[in-house]
Amino acid sequence: MKRISFKQTKKLYGNLYFKIIFYLMIIIMAVLLGVLIYFNFIIEQKIPILTYHNIIPDELYDKYKKDSFLTKESTLKKQLDYLKKHNFKTLSLDEYYCWKIGKCKIPRKSVLITFDDGWSSVYKYALPILKENNQKATSFVIYYHVVNHVDDIKHPYSYLTLDMIKDSKKEYSNLEYSSHSYGMHNREGHENRPNSVIEKDIKEVKKYNQNKYYAYPNGWFSDDYIRILKENGYKMAFRFGPYANSSKKDDNYKINRLVAGEMLPYWKFVIKMNFRY
Secondary structure, eight states, X not given: OOOOOHHHHHXXXXXXXXXXXXXXXXXXXXXXXXXXXXXXXXXXXXXOEEEEOOEEOHHHHHHHTTSTTOEEHHHHHHHHHHHHHTTOEEOOHHHHHHHHTTSOOOOSSEEEEEEEEOBXXXXXXXXXXXXXXXOOEEEEEOHXXXXXXXXXXXXXXXXXXXXXXXXXXXXXXXXXXXXXXXXXXOSSOSTXXXXXXXXXXXXXXXXXXXXXXXXXXXXXXXXXXXXXXXXXXXXXXXXXXXXXXXXXXXXXXXXXXXXXXXXXOHHHHHHXXXXXX
16 A cells, blocks of 8 residues: 655645635635625615714813713714715705605615704815715704804814804705704603693794704604604604614604714724625
């Protein structure tokens, strides 16, 4: 019986290991491709609704980062540039609503971009990025802060002004504005708030914004709150959370959103955009 030399043995097993690794890689790639196809073309279409708040220059972030809802300018650009590079369609509220009620079709790779509270930083830092990428977005505004031009001592700048909103619409119509209440954005007293206060607040907003879409202040809502929104002609209302992608099955007045920015690291952002479960 012919003996196999050490070199021959090494070559034989080396080739075997190479083949095993090669076929394992093919299997893994096939599985990943199948998963991508399943999540993007087979299961129910879901739309990520990204939620940002205040945008801050990178050099100031460490000073103010105790506010967990701050987003660095570079982080916003990186995330929005990803959407552009990978051909995501950014939706207006009307486009999203039309899809939501089953009257319009939109690409599988669609996304809704929202900014809460109405910070002036959206005008200063977000708008140029949106404009450069030709992307649509919505700013949900607390109109008491806008009308009275409130400064926030926690940050180096303040809320939008009515003039900023007016100039923004002229400069770039793809950034639209909707209501985040007139003056109910506080962290206490939600459960004890009379319906008359909610109704008065909603009617006050109508002096400045006739849009039919709403984001609940602090994400809080009730059955009476929803009823009052409906009675005042609102078509949809957005929650803050529960950090899941939205679907047609969502109640039109309880629509899910995702927290974006620093609270959604880039690797998680990429996963959420590609596996829209």
